[in-house]
Amino acid sequence: xxxxxxxxxxxxxxxxxxxxxxxxxxxxxxxxxxxxxxxxxxxxxxxxxxxxxxxxxxxxxxxxxxxxxxxxxxxxxxxxxxxxxxxxxxxxx
Numbered sequence: 601x602x603x604x605x606x607x608x609x610x611x612x613x614x615x616x617x618x619x620x621x622x623x624x625x626x627x628x629x630x631x632x633x634x635x636x637x638x639x640x641x642x643x644x645x646x647x648x649x650x651x652x653x654x655x656x657x658x659x660x661x662x663x664x665x666x667x668x669x670x671x672x673x674x675x676x677x678x679x680x681x682x683x684x685x686x687x688x689x690x691x692x693x
Contacts, residue, residue, distance in 0.1 A: 603649035608640065609663075620662065628661050633668040641666035 604610055618640075621632035641647055641663070651665030659669035 603646040603653075606646045607650060608644045628668075630668055633663050637663045637666045637668060 608614075618636070621629040621636065623629045641650070644650070644666075647665050649665075651667065653659070654662070654664035654667070654669045662669050
């Protein structure tokens with residue numbers, strides 16, 4: 601089983617377009633993507649794996665691991681607190 605099977609974003613009720621909001625001019629809406637990434641990816645059990653995949657694969661114009669890829673050097677990063685406090689498989693902390 602791969603890490604992707606545990607990704608919140610790959611649930612059958614989630615639509616791919618939910619993570620690629622566009623401006624009226626057809627360009628990616630980075631503010632909306634940042635909001636989506638912050639809200640949706642927070643607490644995902646495989647966020648760290650997803651971040652690693654996005655960085656290793658050179659992901660372009662997608663939300664992955666709680667960030668818009670490629671990362672915007674001028675945007676403050678999403679605090680990694682949910683990664684530090686993540687308790688996989690409900691294990692005791």
